[in-house]
Amino acid sequence: MPRHAILTSRRACIVGLASCFWPVTAMAQAPPRAPFVIAGHAVPGGQRMHVDLPVAASASDPATTVPVTVFHGAHPGQVLAITTGVHGYEFAPILAAQALLDRIDPSTLRGTVVLVRLAHVEAFEQRVPYVNPYDRKNLNRTFPGRADGTQTERIAWASAPRSWHAATCTSKSTAATAPSGSRRSRASMAASWPQVRTCQRASMTLRRINSG
Numbered sequence: 001m002p003r004h005a006i007l008t009s010r011r012a013c014i015v016g017l018a019s020c021f022w023p024v025t026a027m028a029q030a031p032p033r034a035p036f037v038i039a040g041h042a043v044p045g046g047q048r049m050h051v052d053l054p055v056a057a058s059a060s061d062p063a064t065t066v067p068v069t070v071f072h073g074a075h076p077g078q079v080l081a082i083t084t085g086v087h088g089y090e091f092a093p094i095l096a097a098q099a100l101l102d103r104i105d106p107s108t109l110r111g112t113v114v115l116v117r118l119a120h121v122e123a124f125e126q127r128v129p130y131v132n133p134y135d136r137k138n139l140n141r142t143f144p145g146r147a148d149g150t151q152t153e154r155i156a157w158a159s160a161p162r163s164w165h166a167a168t169c170t171s172k173s174t175a176a177t178a179p180s181g182s183r184r185s186r187a188s189m190a191a192s193w194p195q196v197r198t199c200q201r202a203s204m205t206l207r208r209i210n211s212g
């Protein structure tokens with residue numbers, strides 16, 4: 001039950017004793033959590049799902065996918081997105097994302113974690129540092145991207161949906177993009193994630209996940 005609903009019902013207790021029993025009944029009969037929908041897949045509350053975000057082909061370069069894992073917690077809370085492999089040749093955070101898979105338990109999680117396990121599959125597979133092998137663009141400088149752009153722009157568009165409303169933090173081997181990254185990078189990420197919160201907040205959430 002939303003916190004504001006509890007507060008409202010407590011105020012109702014002042015008006016009449018009978019209404020004091022309402023929150024207890026409502027909490028006991030709380031409806032199941034709404035699924036988290038991403039790329040047409042509905043992830044039920046308390047479950048984990050691997051999803052490949054589709055990136056369609058264009059006239060100039062091929063289709064690809066962005067593999068993500070969604071942990072939709074059993075309990076309501078914020079959405080945290082963690083993005084790795086923006087530079088597909090930087091392996092450490094990609095491996096860290098793999099290690100994180102078994103450390104997040106959606107059955108006890110409060111909120112939702114969207115783990116972008118490898119944002120730049122083409123660069124990873126072809127071992128190209130920093131830029132996309134087809135259009136030579138830097139994904140880290142391309143957010144929020146374009147649905148009808150070159151492959152790098154389409155990857156950026158697919159991997160940062162505005163509808164997630166997530167706190168976000170790109171996990172890179174060099175440094176966290178925000179707040180210690182370049183101003184341009186932070187601005188491009190903020191444009192991509194309208195409700196962006198700071199990387200420090202994301203780090204705190206991650207520490208809670210890891211310690212809890």
Ligand SMILES: [Zn+2]
Pocket residue numbers: 086087090140172173174
């Ligand atoms: Zn990098």
